[in-house]
Amino acid sequence: MKERVLMKGNEAIAEAAVRGGCRFFAGYPITPQNEIPEYLSKRLPEVGGSFIQSESEVSAINMIYGASCAGARAMTSSSSPGISLKQEGLSYIACGQLPCVVINMVRGGPGLGTIYPGQADYFQAVKGGGHGDYKLFVYTPATVQEAVDITYKSFEMADKYRIPVLILGDGTIGQMMEPVVLPEMKDPATFPEKKWALTGCKGRERNIINTLDMNPERLEAITDRLFDVYEQIRENETEYENYMCDDAETVIVAYGIVSRVAKSAVNILREQGKKVGLFRPITVSPYPDKALSAIADLPNVKKFLVAELSKGQMVEDVRLIVNGRKPVEFYGRTGGFVINTEELISVVEGGKR
Amino acid sequence: MEEKVVFARPSLLTDAPFHYCPGCTHGIVHRLIAEVLGELNVSRENVIGIAPVGCAVFAYDYFDCDMTEAAHGRAPAVATGIKRVHPDKVVFSYQGDGDLACIGAAETIHAAARNENITIIFINNGIFGMTGGQMAPTTLLGQYSTTCQDGRDPVLNGYPVHVCEMLSQLKGPQYIERVSTHDAANVLKAKKAIKKAFQYQLEGKGFSMIEVLVACPTNWKMTPVKALEHIKNEVIPYFPLGVYKDRG
Numbered sequence: 001m002k003e004r005v006l007m008k009g010n011e012a013i014a015e016a017a018v019r020g021g022c023r024f025f026a027g028y029p030i031t032p033q034n035e036i037p038e039y040l041s042k043r044l045p046e047v048g049g050s051f052i053q054s055e056s057e058v059s060a061i062n063m064i065y066g067a068s069c070a071g072a073r074a075m076t077s078s079s080s081p082g083i084s085l086k087q088e089g090l091s092y093i094a095c096g097q098l099p100c101v102v103i104n105m106v107r108g109g110p111g112l113g114t115i116y117p118g119q120a121d122y123f124q125a126v127k128g129g130g131h132g133d134y135k136l137f138v139y140t141p142a143t144v145q146e147a148v149d150i151t152y153k154s155f156e157m158a159d160k161y162r163i164p165v166l167i168l169g170d171g172t173i174g175q176m177m178e179p180v181v182l183p184e185m186k187d188p189a190t191f192p193e194k195k196w197a198l199t200g201c202k203g204r205e206r207n208i209i210n211t212l213d214m215n216p217e218r219l220e221a222i223t224d225r226l227f228d229v230y231e232q233i234r235e236n237e238t239e240y241e242n243y244m245c246d247d248a249e250t251v252i253v254a255y256g257i258v259s260r261v262a263k264s265a266v267n268i269l270r271e272q273g274k275k276v277g278l279f280r281p282i283t284v285s286p287y288p289d290k291a292l293s294a295i296a297d298l299p300n301v302k303k304f305l306v307a308e309l310s311k312g313q314m315v316e317d318v319r320l321i322v323n324g325r326k327p328v329e330f331y332g333r334t335g336g337f338v339i340n341t342e343e344l345i346s347v348v349e350g351g352k353r
Numbered sequence: 354m355e356e357k358v359v360f361a362r363p364s365l366l367t368d369a370p371f372h373y374c375p376g377c378t379h380g381i382v383h384r385l386i387a388e389v390l391g392e393l394n395v396s397r398e399n400v401i402g403i404a405p406v407g408c409a410v411f412a413y414d415y416f417d418c419d420m421t422e423a424a425h426g427r428a429p430a431v432a433t434g435i436k437r438v439h440p441d442k443v444v445f446s447y448q449g450d451g452d453l454a455c456i457g458a459a460e461t462i463h464a465a466a467r468n469e470n471i472t473i474i475f476i477n478n479g480i481f482g483m484t485g486g487q488m489a490p491t492t493l494l495g496q497y498s499t500t501c502q503d504g505r506d507p508v509l510n511g512y513p514v515h516v517c518e519m520l521s522q523l524k525g526p527q528y529i530e531r532v533s534t535h536d537a538a539n540v541l542k543a544k545k546a547i548k549k550a551f552q553y554q555l556e557g558k559g560f561s562m563i564e565v566l567v568a569c570p571t572n573w574k575m576t577p578v579k580a581l582e583h584i585k586n587e588v589i590p591y592f593p594l595g596v597y598k599d600r601g
Contacts, residue, residue, distance in 0.1 A: 024437060026433075050437040052437070052467075054430070054463070055460070058430075058459075059430040059459065059460050060430075062430035062431050062460070063431070063433050065421075065423070065424075065431050065434060066403075066421075066423075066430065066431035066432060066433060066434020066436075067438050069421045069431070069435060070434060070435045070439050071438065074434070088424055092423075198401050198419035198420070198421060198439075199419065199439065200398040200400075200401065200418075200419060200439065200442050201418060201419050203398075206397070206418055206420065207419045208413045208419075208420050208422075209420075209421040209422070210420075212410060
């Protein structure tokens with residue numbers, strides 16, 4: 001049996017990245033994700049990788065653009081205000097079809113907000129964020145172990161589909177300690193060759209990575225390709241957890257830290273004989289829409305309750321998917337509050353709003 | 354009679370015709386880069402270049418090596434990422450004054466401060482060329498632009514930015530020089546400087562930047578000949594040529 005170690009979320013993610021083949025990291029300090037760059041500043045040089053504390057979030061994401069162009073597995077991390085600054089770079093990275101991994105340990109906002117957890121960057125993460133037509137591939141871990149597994153897998157996904165992967169965490173996931181089993185160390189020498197990368201054009205035509213095309217046919221074809229890839233990801237890679245939805249009357253929809261609170265609430269309510277379930281999307285872009293839609297078709301399901309640390313963002317996607325078949329209610333907290341179990345139970349039972 | 358080739362396209366340049374305006378000296382600088390890398394025996398597979406946003410945005414069409422094109426001002430950060438992954442390749446960025454001295458000022462300063470082992474070719478023509486002649490950080494006092502139509506007024510528009518002078522204050526950079534392209538003698542000096550910059554990179558010394566004064570007849574609204582005279586008579590007195598830093 002593999003060894004279980006007690007690790008803080010941010011450090012566990014950093015180690016999982018190294019084991020997943022990440023050899024380049026650039027980032028800028030911002031709470032609550034600082035343990036990621038701190039850990040990697042020591043760890044990456046040990047495995048022959050590069051760590052740079054950049055002059056800005058903007059520079060960090062563009063260093064990732066460069067390292068990804070050069071063929072390396074590259075990652076940056078930040079928290080909400082910093083992720084806003086990275087949006088320009090993410091748009092270029094998406095258009096250039098450059099694989100990379102970006103961690104957002106979301107804090108409450110808007111503005112400088114707070115360093116306590118939030119989930120109000122959902123729109124930014126799943127609707128594009130930067131300019132132009134593109135989508136990110138977005139995961140939402142709910143435990144430190146899941147954050148480790150997702151980080152490790154994200155580098156594979158990014159390379160396979162040539163897409164930037166965003167891991168939408170929150171301050172709680174980054175800061176809490178939980179026991180984790182770390183995955184095996186991968187050897188970057190064994191990774192498939194990236195024929196498109198800038199590696200020096202020995203014995204081949206030069207490679208050009210750019211995001212400018214003044215020819216409308218070509219640019220439309222590039223944009224179409226980005227969305228074809230996104231549909232492939234929807235078909236092959238969307239993930240979710242269906243926790244007691246099949247006979248439920250009320251289905252709570254939540255992700256990340258709120259989904260853990262919701263699971264506790266479901267367990268307590270089930271003990272009281274109440275038919276409550278939890279639908280937890282693990283990917284939110286693409287959204288596991290088929291799975292949620294199937295639940296909306298169940299005759300026993302009377303309503304959905306979306307719970308988020310925001311004024312209501314994911315609820316819009318849930319309403320689009322449920323499409324009027326069942327009522328979709330919403331409960332959210334902001335300001336850095338995390339919804340607690342009693343509070344959520346009260347909401348499910350028709351109390352607090 | 355035996356024929357001897359006395360002039361040819363450097364092998365690092367593709368055969369794509371330059372898109373630059375008549376009298377613009379970007380093409381000369383492209384050629385100098387290709388010539389010096391050839392003379393330094395750096396073959397195409399050992400060079401990776403970064404094009405900017407600006408008139409040289411299509412630079413990737415002209416260099417026969419792996420190339421990318423960075424977001425506006427971000428070329429030094431992109432070059433940093435590439436060089437850290439491929440320390441054995443010669444990495445250069447080619448950037449204009451809007452790109453390097455304005456929106457990318459932070460990237461430029463910090464790449465220099467980190468002494469990244471890259472070479473930046475900085476094209477200073479004192480104007481935003483591609484977007485149609487707006488004021489640049491290097492627009493001279495009194496100079497017309499479409500966003501300072503009565504001439505640059507320091508009260509309203511502030512003063513031009515002297516990049517070589519500024520970077521030379523840092524401990525990081527190895528070699529900083531300002532050169533010009535307004536006549537043959539200066540083009541040869543520019544070539545020598547660019548060659549030295551790449552030589553430093555090949556020797557692993559670190560950051561080098563060559564600022565090249567370039568003519569923009571189109572947006573300066575001058576004939577090509579007048580534009581070259583303008584560099585000599587107006588630009589150089591404000592942006593003096595010379596070596597600003599050389600750590601040897």
